[in-house]
Amino acid sequence: MGIRSVVSKPLAKWVVERQQAWMYRPAEAQQRWLQQLLEGGRNTVFGRIHHFRDIQTVEDFRQAVPVRDYEDLRPYIDQILAGTSDVLWKGKPLYFAKTSGTTSGTKYIPITHDSIPNHINSARNALLNYVHQTGNSGFLDKKLIFLSGSPELTQKAGINIGRLSGIANHHVPAYLRTNQLPSYETNTIEDWETKLERIIDETIDQPMSLISGIPPWVQMYFDRIQERTGKLIKDVFPDFSLFVYGGVNFEPYRAKLYESIGKRIDSIETYPASEGFIAFQDTQTEEGLLMLLDSGIFYEFIAADEFFTENPRRLTIEEVELGKNYAVIINNNAGLWGYSLGDTVKFVSREPYRLLVTGRIKHFISAFGEHVIGEEVEKALQYAMQRHPETEVVEFTVAPMVSPSEGLPYHEWLIEFATPPNDLASFARDIDNRLIGLNVYYDDLITGSILQPLKLTSLPRGAFQRYMKSQGKLGGQNKVPRLANDRKIADGLLEIPKTV
Incomplete structure (x- = not known):
């Protein structure tokens, strides 16, 4: 057993113990974050316009800060891109995550020094929860692949700009870099089909243990490997034991993906977005993803069937009901305020709060x-x-x-x-x-x-x-x-x- 797998077990125990401190006190965690966020945003352009100094309660906050989408936020983003500091959050963002909007064209989502741990630690903790629950840690000693966007960044107004997955690539812990694939050079290839062939070149003879990516693109990776080798994935990668995915419902892809692999393996579902890492699968035995309620985000929820009405009710976590579809609204330490994420979720548990991602509010x-x-x-x-x-x-x-x-x-x-x-x-x-x-x-x-x-x-x-x-x-x-x-x-x- 290698050093990574050995060290991961006490670290996993520590992470899960800290997690349990807020899992069963969700309202307290959320109220604490609302106060911290208001303090962090008080002296910003946005905070002054919306009178953060006068906000004492959740209801005050709802009255002061309307629900908004990216187009509503764009004037503030444009100020940051023009070089202004202290606009949505103190200082300037570390990054803008560049993403495509269905109605807004290219979107630039801020990621700050304060918000980057939400993205990086949550991804780490998803793996450590798995290690803690199952005892399986050997995958950390072999090769890991993350099918992602290019890590190359551009700059504007002194702020690095790139895809979220590419930004995250710069924050892979040093102890995992030596067994991470593909190489940086291959990851920077823009043409997906060319990149995929290079990824296969680099991975096909390696002891791959963890593969991560959006299911349809992982399936494409598997298809190309099978075209080259004529073998099932389990025979090409006998050490492959863990699949990490997010972004789409896995069910339509499950049968084909497992047929390509040739055996059942464990999987971890995650719910990352450019705006924040929302939830991850913390158990192999219970339904739903654990909502991360102590990670720099104060959440609000609007019943999906009320979202397009004139004055929809904004609910806190303790007000949601099981089995009902809600639009997710986030307020975070990257400076997103009353921001409609665009996703809908349904809670399947309240102790702790676990959810299913059910779709897009506009889809x-x-x-x-x-x-x-x-x-x-x-x-x-x-x-x-x-x-x-x-x-x-x-x-x-x-x-x-x-x-x-x-x-x-x-x-x-x-x-x-x-x-x-x-x-x-x-x-x-x-x-x-x-x-x-x-x-x-x-x-x-x-x-x-x-x-x-x-x-x-x-x-x-x-x-x-x-x-x-x-x-x-x-x-x-x-x-x-x-x-x-x-x-x-x-x-x-x-x-x-x-x-x-």
């Missing part, structure tokens, strides 16, 4: 008033896959067909199968029937003959990869939206040539 279909959300389409697809166990899905998205050439409007499901169902029509009916059971509005539209049952379009292999490449979003942390109220993505997929 839904309501072209006909049905308001179908991501959680519902993923559950419907999972149900159909259980009824047709031969089926393996690579990727999918759903769009409305408002004005078909004939017949009633409908939802079109565009699915790329690794292995299609034996009976495609029956598979589509199972999805539709499950969706009817999950969404009463969709049920009303189908039974009222406003919509006809969904139509399923099976896409050729590689369609989603070719589409993402055509958009300049192949690889890294980029994801295909599950749902849309228009046909931009759907039509792009249907029009994409077989080679790009």
